[in-house]
Amino acid sequence: MNFETKVRFDFIKNRNKFFLVSLILIVVGIVSLLFQQLNLGVDFSSGTNMDIAVSKSITKEQVDEALQQVEHDYVATVGGTNSDRVTLRFKEVLDQNATKAIMTTLEEKLSAEVSSEINVVIPSMARELGEKTIWAVLIASLGIMLYVMLRFEWRIALAANISILYDGFIVVALFSLFRFEVDMPFIAAVLTTIGYSINDKIVVFDRIRENMRYSPAKKPEQLANLINQSIWQTMARNIYTVLTVFVVALAIFLFGSESIKLFSLAMLIGLVSGAYSSICIASPLWYVMKKNQKVKKQSKPASTSS
Known part of the structure; x- marks a missing residue:
């Protein structure tokens, strides 16, 4: 089977640019959370x-x-x-x-x-809701990581989990930066974002694994080319999947009631971040970890004497 695909843009070669942009967003988010914190709604504050x-x-x-x-x-x-x-x-x-x-x-x-x-x-109930929310996000992330480890390998699981935590953090950071109210629908939006985000990453990693079966990459250059081809082979599917949900969330945000506008806004941010991280963070992170792995030397077949 031929898995060659035209690489229109080299994501692996430009990985450091994506990492830098992502790091800047993380720093801005941390600063905002430290100085502004979150604008907690009634669900999380008395x-x-x-x-x-x-x-x-x-x-x-x-x-x-x-x-x-x-x-x-x-x-x-x-x-x-x-x-x-x-x-x-x-x-x-x-x-x-x-x-x-x-x-x-x-x-x-x-x-x-x-x-x-x-x-x-009351204050005690608000604290309890906050603690349970944190546990819900952590347990969801751990469950996803265990699932990916069983289906793929620990490097893919680690890269995917770092990426989905990044997606969740970006939503939280932007809500802190622009002082949007955080309530229970917001938490539902973050957890939904994690679900859609991991789906995109599984699609890309599944194609990478499939391509490696037919064309094992033994050098970093070969591995980078294989990942780029896998990304472009799944690009259309990922864009169509995200775009379908994005249009629905955008319609809810524009024409829905005030009570669910922030829920749809969190979904919109999460969908964009998830699509970005699947291509520009998860796969390049896995490449960084994988390229340093020692390639097992294949044992030479024993010579037969005539």
């Missing part, structure tokens, strides 16, 4: 979330005008099919009297019937 249904269509300006006398700081988002739902997020833990007063004020100012679902997160 506070009160009020999901309110209104009997007519409203705007955010109407809500702000109605609550201008409220002493507590809040963030309001209006959504629903007919713009008849409003979500109020308070950094404080409000008691029953405070929430009842807010409901009464809205009912009077908006001249409409209102009903609400109130969720309160």
